[in-house]
Amino acid sequence: MRFSRLALALGFSLAASAANAALDTSPLPPKKPGWSFDGPLDMYDRASLQRGFQVYKEVCSTCHSLNRVAFAALSSDNGGYGFFTGPQAKAIAAGYKVPADPNDKGETTDEKGQPLMRPGITADHFPPPFPNEQAARASNAGALPPDLSVIVKARAGGPDYVYSILTGFHQKPPAGFTVLPNKYYNPYFNGWNISMPPPLAPNQVTFSDGTKATVDQMAHDVVTFLSWAAEPTMEDRKRIGFGVMLFLLAFAGILYLSYRRIWADIH
Amino acid sequence: MAGHSTYVPKTRFAKWLDSRLPILRLANDTMTTFPTPRNLNVWYSFGGILTFMLGIQIVTGIVLAMHYVPSADKAFDSVENIMRDVNYGWLLRYLHSNGASFFFLAVYLHIFRGLYYGSYKAPREILWIIGVLIYVLMIATAFLGYTLPWGQMSFWAATVITNLFSSIDQVLPGAGTHITQWLWGGFAVGDPTLNRFFSLHYLLPFVIAGLVVLHIWALHVPGNNNPLGIDVKGPQDTVPFHPYYTVKDAFYLCLFVILYAIVVFYLPNSLVEPDNYVPANPLVTPPEIVPEWYLLPFYAMLRSIPQKLFGVIVLFGALAVLVFVPWLDTSRVRSMRFRPLAKQFFWALVVDCLLLGYLGAHRPDAVFPGTGIPMLPFARLGTAYYYAYFLLILPLLGIFETPKPLPATIATSVTGHGVEQVNAPAE
Numbered sequence: 001m002r003f004s005r006l007a008l009a010l011g012f013s014l015a016a017s018a019a020n021a022a023l024d025t026s027p028l029p030p031k032k033p034g035w036s037f038d039g040p041l042d043m044y045d046r047a048s049l050q051r052g053f054q055v056y057k058e059v060c061s062t063c064h065s066l067n068r069v070a071f072a073a074l075s076s077d078n079g080g081y082g083f084f085t086g087p088q089a090k091a092i093a094a095g096y097k098v099p100a101d102p103n104d105k106g107e108t109t110d111e112k113g114q115p116l117m118r119p120g121i122t123a124d125h126f127p128p129p130f131p132n133e134q135a136a137r138a139s140n141a142g143a144l145p146p147d148l149s150v151i152v153k154a155r156a157g158g159p160d161y162v163y164s165i166l167t168g169f170h171q172k173p174p175a176g177f178t179v180l181p182n183k184y185y186n187p188y189f190n191g192w193n194i195s196m197p198p199p200l201a202p203n204q205v206t207f208s209d210g211t212k213a214t215v216d217q218m219a220h221d222v223v224t225f226l227s228w229a230a231e232p233t234m235e236d237r238k239r240i241g242f243g244v245m246l247f248l249l250a251f252a253g254i255l256y257l258s259y260r261r262i263w264a265d266i267h
Numbered sequence: 268m269a270g271h272s273t274y275v276p277k278t279r280f281a282k283w284l285d286s287r288l289p290i291l292r293l294a295n296d297t298m299t300t301f302p303t304p305r306n307l308n309v310w311y312s313f314g315g316i317l318t319f320m321l322g323i324q325i326v327t328g329i330v331l332a333m334h335y336v337p338s339a340d341k342a343f344d345s346v347e348n349i350m351r352d353v354n355y356g357w358l359l360r361y362l363h364s365n366g367a368s369f370f371f372l373a374v375y376l377h378i379f380r381g382l383y384y385g386s387y388k389a390p391r392e393i394l395w396i397i398g399v400l401i402y403v404l405m406i407a408t409a410f411l412g413y414t415l416p417w418g419q420m421s422f423w424a425a426t427v428i429t430n431l432f433s434s435i436d437q438v439l440p441g442a443g444t445h446i447t448q449w450l451w452g453g454f455a456v457g458d459p460t461l462n463r464f465f466s467l468h469y470l471l472p473f474v475i476a477g478l479v480v481l482h483i484w485a486l487h488v489p490g491n492n493n494p495l496g497i498d499v500k501g502p503q504d505t506v507p508f509h510p511y512y513t514v515k516d517a518f519y520l521c522l523f524v525i526l527y528a529i530v531v532f533y534l535p536n537s538l539v540e541p542d543n544y545v546p547a548n549p550l551v552t553p554p555e556i557v558p559e560w561y562l563l564p565f566y567a568m569l570r571s572i573p574q575k576l577f578g579v580i581v582l583f584g585a586l587a588v589l590v591f592v593p594w595l596d597t598s599r600v601r602s603m604r605f606r607p608l609a610k611q612f613f614w615a616l617v618v619d620c621l622l623l624g625y626l627g628a629h630r631p632d633a634v635f636p637g638t639g640i641p642m643l644p645f646a647r648l649g650t651a652y653y654y655a656y657f658l659l660i661l662p663l664l665g666i667f668e669t670p671k672p673l674p675a676t677i678a679t680s681v682t683g684h685g686v687e688q689v690n691a692p693a694e
Binding site: 040068069070073146149150153154155156158230231232233236237238240241242244245248249251252255256258259262263266 | 305344347350351352357358361506510511514515517518521522524525528529531532533535536541542544545
């Protein structure tokens with residue numbers, strides 16, 4: 001069964017590589033829309049992070065896990081790196097169901113045979129949309145939606161690349177290019193055939209701050225959120241780095257003057 | 268220099284200690300009064316910088332090891348846990364991962380400094396060989412450390428490098444496979460491999476630290492070489508190490524740390540492959556398996572040779588040849604300031620290593636972008652020149668090159684008075 005599917009996939013890709021052999025299907029260079037966190041002193045845009053989280057929650061999370069991010073990370077209380085208050089983070093966690101421990105009788109399922117669940121707490125991580133890799137592939141025509149926790153760091157081009165993928169659909173493939181079954185044309189993806197269907201459509205989410213939910217806006221916000229998810233400590237890094245640089249430059253100046261003074265009687 | 272001790276214990280305790288364990292005398296003689304040539308330039312500050320970097324790597328590494336889990340299932344997540352939940356874990360990890368790069372940057376400048384000023388020549392052969400051993404252990408340690416985050420590059424680098432040993436099969440059928448499986452602790456890179464790599468990654472830095480002590484000891488017997496490459500003739504040629512070189516080294520160390528801090532705080536992932544943020548997957552080979560930048564020249568050499576065993580021999584030979592440099596260079600003049608031909612071949616070697624580094628980052632069948640010129644012939648030429656520099660050029664130049672006249676003393680050259688200028692330009 002598994003082998004036949006593999007053979008099928010191999011057959012398709014061989015056919016495609018034969019059909020697309022004449023074309024250079026290396027990815028286009030990513031677009032550079034500019035980010036709130038680009039510069040050495042720049043931080044994440046709070047409002048964009050909140051909107052981006054909403055896009056992840058309502059759109060991406062149906063297929064993509066965020067395994068390495070805990071709900072607690074969403075909170076900015078007690079010096080946290082998040083962009084919600086502690087009670088907000090708690091409420092978000094409680095909105096998710098996570099597997100519960102065995103009950104007092106040692107049962108792990110309820111009377112209907114369903115696994116026991118409980119509401120999430122902030123110590124929990126985001127629960128994955130699929131119980132395992134096989135289930136994820138079965139629901140996605142054989143493709144595995146990658147975990148998004150560090151996706152921005154895991155792709156060359158970082159946020160620009162992820163943004164370009166999200167906004168790179170709905171273009172007309174060049175003549176002679178074959179879009180494979182269950183694949184979509186996206187020239188920013190290596191090989192141009194991507195398994196992910198176009199995830200964003202205009203007004204797919206309703207932002208509570210009144211921002212118009214264009215594809216571009218949603219992509220921009222969710223990539224900001226995913227950049228935060230990949231490195232929530234970036235703001236601390238830049239803040240501490242600024243102090244470190246000031247200290248080192250001043251210290252280098254003092255050392256240089258000492259050096260000149262001590263060596264003055266030699267030369 | 269050896270036996271120059273001028274230490275006079277002042278307090279009663281210092282006298283008592285000095286006749287039992289003269290550790291204060293050692294510290295005084297090696298770090299304070301040690302007579303050091305007065306003409307050492309910026310390139311001589313990398314010894315101190317390297318000691319500092321070794322210290323940074325050991326201290327950050329020990330704390331990281333308190334949080335890291337060397338298990339195929341948990342390694343990647345434990346690194347992410349360090350980045351997210353350990354207090355200042357992101358700082359420790361970025362200091363450590365980028366620290367390796369800056370450690371190598373410093374060691375390359377240090378090695379090329381030694382090659383340029385002939386610091387490997389008598390009486391400093393042992394000093395040089397200990398240095399080569401430290402460098403080889405640094406490579407081993409860095410490679411082992413690269414595997415620990417258990418990302419895609421970690422896993423596949425471990426697979427590629429351990430597989431080098433399977434090339435022994437070509438001369439001793441079965442032996443290479445046996446050695447490789449013994450290294451893995453199984454039939455593929457996996458949990459046992461990661462565990463032993465972690466263990467060795469923790470061990471080797473302390474071996475390096477021990478060799479550094481020997482390296483400094485071997486330095487303090489003949490004393491520093493210097494940019495003129497001539498021997499110290501008397502006290503007018505030297506200054507005490509402290510405060511003259513403590514302050515000079517501290518200044519250059521501070522400049523080096525500024526560069527290091529810029530990368531750690533503002534470009535912390537600029538030197539790693541994005542693929543290493545993808546968890547290791549034995550079923551998916553990355554399109555391109557590359558080592559960190561500091562090993563790319565050797566990788567280019569390996570991949571430029573079509574025959575696997577020969578490629579491995581060329582790779583390890585490139586390191587082994589360094590051991591013999593003190594005897595391969597037949598010139599009696601140390602510093603290339605006075606060797607007009609050798610100097611040009613030296614700079615060609617620097618360019619050669621940079622070129623090999625560039626080629627090592629590309630597939631052997633790649634072409635130079637925008638030109639269609641294949642890279643492979645250049646990788647082979649670069650490899651050939653690397654070997655030729657040590658095995659042909661250095662031995663022959665000593666015979667055929669006419670060096671420029673040497674200055675009589677360091678003091679003459681530096682102050683321009685005291686003794687007549689020997690190397691004054693001819694009228």
